[in-house]
Amino acid sequence: MGITPGDLARRKILPSLFKRYCSRQIPEGSAIIGVARGEMDNAGYRQMAAEAIREFAGGRHCDDGTLDTFLDLLHYQLVDARGERGWTELKSLLTDDHVRSFYFSVAPGLFGDLAERLHLHGMTTPECRVVVEKPFGHDLETARALNQTLAAHFEENQIYRIDHYLGKETVQNLMAIRFGNLLFEPLWNSQYVDHIQITVAESVGVGGRGGYYDTAGAMRDMVQNHLMQLLCLIAMEPPARFDPDAVRDEKLKVIRALQPVAPHHIVRGQYGPGEDDTPDYRTAVDNPRSTTESYVALKAEVENWRWAGTPFYLRTGKRLKARSSVINVVFKNLPHSIFGEEAGSHTNILSIRLQPNEGITLRVTIKEPGPGGMRLIDVPLDMTFADALGPDGEDPPDAYERLIMDVMRGNQTLFMRGDEVEAAWAWTDPIIANWEARGDVPKPYESGSAGPGHAEQILARDKRVWIGIAP
Ligand code: BG6
Numbered sequence: 001m002g003i004t005p006g007d008l009a010r011r012k013i014l015p016s017l018f019k020r021y022c023s024r025q026i027p028e029g030s031a032i033i034g035v036a037r038g039e040m041d042n043a044g045y046r047q048m049a050a051e052a053i054r055e056f057a058g059g060r061h062c063d064d065g066t067l068d069t070f071l072d073l074l075h076y077q078l079v080d081a082r083g084e085r086g087w088t089e090l091k092s093l094l095t096d097d098h099v100r101s102f103y104f105s106v107a108p109g110l111f112g113d114l115a116e117r118l119h120l121h122g123m124t125t126p127e128c129r130v131v132v133e134k135p136f137g138h139d140l141e142t143a144r145a146l147n148q149t150l151a152a153h154f155e156e157n158q159i160y161r162i163d164h165y166l167g168k169e170t171v172q173n174l175m176a177i178r179f180g181n182l183l184f185e186p187l188w189n190s191q192y193v194d195h196i197q198i199t200v201a202e203s204v205g206v207g208g209r210g211g212y213y214d215t216a217g218a219m220r221d222m223v224q225n226h227l228m229q230l231l232c233l234i235a236m237e238p239p240a241r242f243d244p245d246a247v248r249d250e251k252l253k254v255i256r257a258l259q260p261v262a263p264h265h266i267v268r269g270q271y272g273p274g275e276d277d278t279p280d281y282r283t284a285v286d287n288p289r290s291t292t293e294s295y296v297a298l299k300a301e302v303e304n305w306r307w308a309g310t311p312f313y314l315r316t317g318k319r320l321k322a323r324s325s326v327i328n329v330v331f332k333n334l335p336h337s338i339f340g341e342e343a344g345s346h347t348n349i350l351s352i353r354l355q356p357n358e359g360i361t362l363r364v365t366i367k368e369p370g371p372g373g374m375r376l377i378d379v380p381l382d383m384t385f386a387d388a389l390g391p392d393g394e395d396p397p398d399a400y401e402r403l404i405m406d407v408m409r410g411n412q413t414l415f416m417r418g419d420e421v422e423a424a425w426a427w428t429d430p431i432i433a434n435w436e437a438r439g440d441v442p443k444p445y446e447s448g449s450a451g452p453g454h455a456e457q458i459l460a461r462d463k464r465v466w467i468g469i470a471p
Helices: 007-022 042-056 066-071 087-093 108-120 140-151 169-179 207-235 244-257 399-409 418-438 454-460
Strands: 032-036 074-078 101-104 129-132 159-161 193-201 266-271 295-300 312-317 324-331 349-355 359-367 376-384 443-445
Touching (some): 007 042, 007 066, 032 087, 042 074, 074 087, 101 108, 108 129, 108 140, 129 399, 140 418, 159 418, 169 207, 207 244, 207 324, 244 418, 312 454
Parallel strands (some): 032 074, 129 159
Antiparallel strands (some): 193 324, 349 359
16 A cells, blocks of 8 residues: 555544554555655654554554554655656565555646556556545546546546545445335435435634635535535435445436536635634635635535425535534425314424434424323434444544545445546536636625525525534
8 A cells, every 4th residue: 555644644544544453454464655755764654653643543552562563564665756766666665465555645736647657667457446535626627637647547446536425434324324224215205305404514614724725615625525425325316236336326316417506596605703713714724815615505406306396405614613514304294284283393304413423313293291282392313323332332433444445445335436526526617617707705604603694595595494503
């Protein structure tokens, strides 16, 4: 496995590899090779890795000697992506009897150079894999070019495009909830579902990533990929089998059924300063005139037999009142209440909490206890996965643990296929082009709020309301 000692390697990749090593899923004899352009020796790399693992791997087994044996698997090699330096040495570190995965955690502009050098130096094999991180393109055109660049050296079944949301335990649970239970699927259509709300709220701001983020914005950074993937998993038809192409074919059909979004069905926002003196968006990205959005809310319509008439409302933003990713499936009202209007009526809502506090809640209507007339109240049937799985249950693995192991096992189910990524851009591009053509300026919103008030109007027009963002 070839990886770079960048930020993602420190925070995610190395700690995830270590945790899988602790679970005995990385065999002795494996080599993990950090590759970058800076000067460093193996000892320096191992020290950096040890510090990263102590900080980000939750301290597991760090002091019982396991960390030391893991560090022995690590090597560092300097290479010049656009020159000859280091490639022969890198090749000498690879053995023939292991699966090779090349993890390109680099600027996409280097994908082609790296692929070409690996090929020229005889390191690519029919069984090898290449992992690429987002952003996978900036728009349809650049995504297509990246797909073509990779296709020049790798087959599609060797390319693993990471969307870390697909590696989250609870996102995979969406498929288990839908297709592992008889209960929900018969109701999972426009006849019974009034609408669906997908919220991915973050309490953090852009942090140290202002340079990248200001060229992307919430639409490219979150909606085109993570929210799109959630929408697909909620809306797709049951695949015949849980295998890579069967699942990805169904997701692709959902994206292709998405209607263009009318400008009045979308609101962008940009956060202001926080009460705790945190900087506003423009200060955080060091661009006083930035018109990049840190928040998006929109109404998406999937025009197919199952969903025509049932809108999907999506929203995501930074510096919102809480970190909370939830999918709310709001069912239709009863066709008729036998208890009369005075008893009250309530709507069934299935809430799937992706993070934090992962679990599901189904709001059901019952009789208010006590004598007297029939009055109805709604109560939550609540299951928090951490409670249900017991105190001895392990912490959910990090998304990267699952995804990296899937790369090694050769399972592409949780990775985006090239055509899926392109279809997602084809839907996103006109939205962004429209903002640019109109010189649209995002609506300001207070840090720590639920986002700009204008987002309410998207639902208000349909006589609906957003369900509150709660931690
Ligand atoms: C990343 C985005 O893909 O996902 C970030 O680039 C965002 O801007 C992050 O903060 C959210 O991921 P998570 O796992 O914290 O929900």
